[in-house]
Amino acid sequence: MDKSVNPDPWERIAQHLGVDLYLDLQPDPAGSTRGRGARRRHSLASALREAISDGRLGPGTLLPPYRSLAADVGLARGTVAAVYQELIAEGWLVARQGSGTRVADTPRPGVSAPTRSVRQTPTTDHDFGLGQPNPSLFPRADWIAATRRALTDAPDRTFGPGDPQGSERLRNSLAGYLARARGVRTDPAHIVLTTSVLRALELLSRNVFGDVLAVESHGLPFHRAAVERGGTATMPVPVDGDGAAVDRLSDEASAVLLTPSHQYPTGVPLSPSRRARVIEWAGDHDALVVEDDYDGELRYDREPVGALQALNPDVVIYTGSVSKSISPAVRIAWLVLPPRLVEVVRATKGLREPDASIIDQLVLAELIDSGAYDRHIRRSRQYYRRRRDVLTDAFAHAGVTIPGIAAGLHAVIPLPSRDEDTVFDAALRRRFALAKMSQFRHPDTSIDDSSPSGLVVGFGTPPASSYQADVRALVSLVTERV
Ligand SMILES: Cc1ncc(COP(=O)(O)O)c(C=O)c1O
The missing domain is CATH 1.10.10.10 (Winged helix-like DNA-binding domain superfamily/Winged helix DNA-binding domain)
Known part of the structure; x- marks a missing residue:
C-alpha cells in the first residue's frame, strides 16, 4: 500500500x-x-x-x-x-x-549541554580491537528486507510467548545451514537458541558440565568467568602448534571446552590425530566435549576444517553465534546438543520463554533461507581475506611471518626478540587498541619458553579509510629497534 x-x-x-x-x-x-x-x-x-x-x-x-x-x-x-x-x-x-x-537546538546560554549517561568508547588512533566484525559490513539492506518478509509471513501466534528452545523456524533453518556449511549432524529438536556463546556456556555450567571443565590454557577470560559463575571450576590444558594437548587432559575433568577449527587466540586448528583422541577420551570417561565454533565460516583457504561434532554427536556439544559472522549487536547463538541433554538444558534455561528476541530469530531464519546469509558470508570472506593479505604481506616485507591458518578476524604477531609487555606498553602509549597473549592465559597455566606469546590484533576492526596506514604503524611498532 x-x-x-x-x-x-x-x-x-x-x-x-x-x-x-x-x-x-x-x-x-x-x-x-x-x-x-x-x-x-x-x-x-x-x-x-x-x-x-x-x-x-x-x-x-x-x-x-x-x-x-x-x-x-x-x-x-x-x-x-x-x-x-x-x-x-x-x-x-x-x-x-x-x-x-x-x-531548542542549542543549549541555553549559561546552561551546560545535555549530557548523556552512556559511557563513551575510549578513542584510539589504531583500532585493532578484538571480537567484532567490521561494522560497515552489517547487511543493512538484507536485514530490512528480511524483516519485512519475516513479519509479513509470521502467523499471529508468533507474537505470543515463545518456545524456550527458541523459534522452531530458525532451528529448522540452522539445522540445514550448519549441516551444509559446517558438517554438523543434528535435528531442530536438539538445538537450543540463546543470546551468545557466553550465555550458552553459563547455562551449561549450571547443570551439565559437572564440577570441572578443562579449558584451553589460552582463551577468553570472560568465558572462563561465566563458567565459574555457573558453579564449574576451570582447569587449563596446554596449547601448542597442534592446538590443545588433549592427551594431557586430567581425569578430574568431566568436560573440555575447545576451539578446534581455529584455536582462540593462537589461530591453529586442532590436529586430526588430536580430534580423534579427544572424541575417544570423551567416550572412555563418559565426558563431554564443547566445541566453540566461533568463526568457522570465516576460512580464507581452500580446505575448510569441518565441525568436530560430526565425529560423534552424542558426546559433542556444538556452539556458535552470529557475533563474528554478522554482529555482536544481534544477540543470537545456538547450542547443538546430544539428544540426551536437551531436556536438562531446557529445564535449566526455564520452561516459560526463550531469552532472545523471536522476531530477530525469524529475521535470521529468513536471511538463511533466502540465501542472503550465505552471500553475506562470501562477501565478508573476500573483505577479510584482502585485509589479512595486506597484514601478512606488510609483516613479511619486514621479515616477520604471521603464523596460524588464514581464518577469522584476528592474527597473532610474534615478537621473537622483544618482550611482550614492553611492546604492549609502547602500543598503549601510541594509542593502539590491541591485546597481548598473556591476557588470555589461564591463571593456573605453567609458563615456559614454548608458551604462546605475541600481540593479538583484530584486523577486521580498523576503518577501510585508515587500514593501510594502521598496518604500517603496527609494523613499525613491532619491528623498530629499541
Ligand atoms: C573464542 C570466542 N568464542 C565465542 C565468541 C562469540 O561470542 P558471543 O556469542 O558470546 O558474542 C567469540 C567472539 O568474540 C570468541 O572470540
Whole structure:
C-alpha cells in the first residue's frame, strides 16, 4: 500500500500527539507558601527543565500539544500552556507556527549541554580491537528486507510467548545451514537458541558440565568467568602448534571446552590425530566435549576444517553465534546438543520463554533461507581475506611471518626478540587498541619458553579509510629497534 496516497489516520494522530513523555512531577516542598495551581505549574516546569538538561529530551524533540500533556499529567490546559511559555522565554523550548513546540537546538546560554549517561568508547588512533566484525559490513539492506518478509509471513501466534528452545523456524533453518556449511549432524529438536556463546556456556555450567571443565590454557577470560559463575571450576590444558594437548587432559575433568577449527587466540586448528583422541577420551570417561565454533565460516583457504561434532554427536556439544559472522549487536547463538541433554538444558534455561528476541530469530531464519546469509558470508570472506593479505604481506616485507591458518578476524604477531609487555606498553602509549597473549592465559597455566606469546590484533576492526596506514604503524611498532 502506498502510504503517501492513503495515509494511516492513526499515524497522523500519533504525529500530532508528539512524544510520549515520562515526567517525574515532584510535590512542592512542604511548607511552600505557593497556592495549589502555582505549585503544580512549578513542578511541571522543573520536570521539563530536568528532562532537557539530563538529555532525556534531546534537541529538536517535539513536545506534546498542551491538550494531551494536560490530560496525561492531570493539569489544566492553561497551566501547561503557561509552563511552555515560561520555558520558551527561558530558552529551553522554541515554538514555530504550524510545527508545534520543540526542545531548542542549542543549549541555553549559561546552561551546560545535555549530557548523556552512556559511557563513551575510549578513542584510539589504531583500532585493532578484538571480537567484532567490521561494522560497515552489517547487511543493512538484507536485514530490512528480511524483516519485512519475516513479519509479513509470521502467523499471529508468533507474537505470543515463545518456545524456550527458541523459534522452531530458525532451528529448522540452522539445522540445514550448519549441516551444509559446517558438517554438523543434528535435528531442530536438539538445538537450543540463546543470546551468545557466553550465555550458552553459563547455562551449561549450571547443570551439565559437572564440577570441572578443562579449558584451553589460552582463551577468553570472560568465558572462563561465566563458567565459574555457573558453579564449574576451570582447569587449563596446554596449547601448542597442534592446538590443545588433549592427551594431557586430567581425569578430574568431566568436560573440555575447545576451539578446534581455529584455536582462540593462537589461530591453529586442532590436529586430526588430536580430534580423534579427544572424541575417544570423551567416550572412555563418559565426558563431554564443547566445541566453540566461533568463526568457522570465516576460512580464507581452500580446505575448510569441518565441525568436530560430526565425529560423534552424542558426546559433542556444538556452539556458535552470529557475533563474528554478522554482529555482536544481534544477540543470537545456538547450542547443538546430544539428544540426551536437551531436556536438562531446557529445564535449566526455564520452561516459560526463550531469552532472545523471536522476531530477530525469524529475521535470521529468513536471511538463511533466502540465501542472503550465505552471500553475506562470501562477501565478508573476500573483505577479510584482502585485509589479512595486506597484514601478512606488510609483516613479511619486514621479515616477520604471521603464523596460524588464514581464518577469522584476528592474527597473532610474534615478537621473537622483544618482550611482550614492553611492546604492549609502547602500543598503549601510541594509542593502539590491541591485546597481548598473556591476557588470555589461564591463571593456573605453567609458563615456559614454548608458551604462546605475541600481540593479538583484530584486523577486521580498523576503518577501510585508515587500514593501510594502521598496518604500517603496527609494523613499525613491532619491528623498530629499541
Ligand atoms: C573464542 C570466542 N568464542 C565465542 C565468541 C562469540 O561470542 P558471543 O556469542 O558470546 O558474542 C567469540 C567472539 O568474540 C570468541 O572470540
